[in-house]
Amino acid sequence: MSKRVCRVPFGRADRLQVSQYELDNGLTVLTIADHVAPVVAYQTWLRVGSAYEDPEKTGLAHLFEHLMFNESENLPQGVFDRRLEELGVQNNAATWLDWTYYHELLPSESLVEVMALEAERLTHLKVQTEQVETEREVVANERRYRVDDDVSGTMSELLNKTAFAKHPYRWPTIGWMEHILAFTVEDCQKFYETYYAPNNTTLVIVGDIDEGRTLEEVEKLYGGLKRQEIPAPPSVIEPEQQGEKRETITWPMSAARLNVGYHAVSLGHEDHAALSALNEVLFGGRSGRIRARLVDDAELVSDIFGWMPPLRWPGLYEINASLREGVDANSVLQLVDEEIEKIKEEGPTAAEMEKGTARSERAFWDGLDSADGKAEKLGFFHTALDDFTTLFDRVERLEQVTTEDIVRVAKKYLTVDRRTIVVAEPEGGAQ
């Protein structure tokens, strides 16, 4: 049986409602009935990503995501995807540091069958040698595509590996190549049994649904799943960095690139909103201070951006720049540092604060336009922070950030000692 945990107004003028239910086995269900279009977003969020992995078996969460599209007890190989496509469904999945999710966008007439297909693979997946071997090759190719032949992917991987001494964020979600190629059926089966449990899962169903009938179907399909003992999440605390770290690589390219990462905070930390607001001042729109100075005024970079990732544990505040031909990374870093120091001394202007608020508001609404956009926001916040209503708190928090908050977090987190620098230089030196 399911019980309703809460019902929260949602959307413009509270036109909609999010309902949260919990089954006896711990499965969480979030629903929004919204009949503006005959479509439904159906998403399955699992609280497991690469941060939960054994350091000697990195990439397992991601590889397992691939396996989920294979044979199950009641569906021969290939039938899962084929049937979804016949129903006109768009489906895919994604894995990152803290989570894995499977998503379908479907014509509402197909909902019952899609639910059955999703429940089948969550409960009866067959983990077999042939599929594991094939997916290892596919993922190895994905790694070549996204990392080994891609300067951005290589730099991002190196930045995290260098910046984090202990925390699981130091390895990439796709995993190290030697680990990818060594996964066994047993590794995958154990992972499935451990983490793909109802009490580690949130179903998000948004769109043209009859809430009562949909919930009945959820109970019928998922109610028999047994609650599992989920391992405690990683408890490693990253030691405080004691000084700047720097790595340099060379790459076949025409112009250099620069990545900088400052040890910062988790999404749930009270300073996350202030760091996000600081990022708007520095990089938001075309008028962000660092963007305007380096792209337009000094013409040192072709592109530069910063971001504060939304992570369950403390992550890096990152700055990434694509330099122009012949430009040295140190000259870019010097101007970046000057702008950061200015913020620390003078703080943002009233206009910059106004801009930050407006841009946060637009970003919030932009993400809620479609059924899958709504489902993704709910699923993400419920998985990352254990409570989907933090989505709304987030908007409030951003609105409440003060100039003093921005100065304070700039001084606290954007320091030389907390940062790691990765530079990629063109082979043969800057041209």
Added chain:
Amino acid sequence: MSESVTVPTILEHSGDVPIVEIRHILDSGTAQEPAEVVGVGRIALRLLRRGAGNLGRRELDESIDRIAAMISAQASPDFYALHIRTLKKHLERAVELFASILHEPLLAADELERLKRETLAEIVSSRDDDRHLASRALRMLVFDGHPYGQASRGSIGTVERITMEHVREYLDMNLRRSNFLVGAAGDIEDGELTNLLGRTVGTLPEGATATKRELERPTMKPGIRVLLVDKPERVQTQIFLGHLGPSVSDVHDLPLRVALTAFGGTFTSKLMQEVRVKRGWSYGAYANLGRAKVPEALSLWTFPAMKDAAPCLQLLLDLFTALHEDGPAEEEVAFARDYLARGIALQRDTASARLTLKLRQRMLGLPEDYYENYAERVRGVTLEQAVTATKESLDPKNLAIAITCTADELRDQVAEVVGDDAIIDTIPYDSPLL
């Protein structure tokens, strides 16, 4: 639809979120640009955004960002577009700024030079993207000197040649009321849109002074031509192969889309199954048919490791040939019809998505009910039509193949696959031609 300001408009209203987007489409694209200054339209439209009225570039950027609006320009072979996206509560101010951009741009000489340097830096930066390099190389081969083969942002040579005179000439010829089609989506009503247009494109000079060139039909050189985009130290390749396909008005267009969906348009399609699922050679393998009034590129794309590139290329050629000779099977056509007919609902789920389809419909000259009745149209495609379309439209003997790779390591293997009659050329990844 409203015609009261003599600008054709399409409106898709939705009050679900307080966001408004307005897309101003210019019925002319980079294919119309003089060959020596390709990219001029993109530069000219972006220059509008670099200072207007009493606001210099910096002040204008700050004014737009303060209300979290986006005002941007896009270029493609057939169309240019100016977009506004804003919160409803800032719509008035966003339109005010857009009107200033449109009617009183500063067109400062130093900003033009800055913009050109920025564009050149973007071109250099794009060389880091191996897929982009192979895709560009394929278009160069397929369109073989035709304007459709040009990069929309131009090349290093063409951008360097652009002067303020070119920019002014472009704007004078194109910023005419009758050149625009305007689409709006989101929290905006018809009367409101009409009123806003009365202050923006509705008050531009009337009449088209731009005479659209009648473009020649693109033609490809016969035979198999390979262009290796040479980049050192590649562990993986990017492979594109293809040739000209039918235009959207061609009788084979929809049947071919059905056939290509079954062949390489979904995860369970034949191409993906053969390349990824059976052999694990690549993360993905896809077939695509561009949409244009003139013949666009029909292409296959995959990205195997260097060690698998030659057998993978052979497999693509074999599958492509088999599709040409045998056509899709009956169950494949039935599957693709279902997928496309049911899936169209997903492309119409928001006001913005519906607007995209309606604008595409209008710009491509498709029937007014094309997407409204898309499911019925697709369901009407017969096996015979799909087979005929693949027989008539696919040509495995006259193909362009573009591969980003470390050329020295792959050239001989590719030569073995494509045969002695094929022409194989190599171009460095940082060539100004790409």
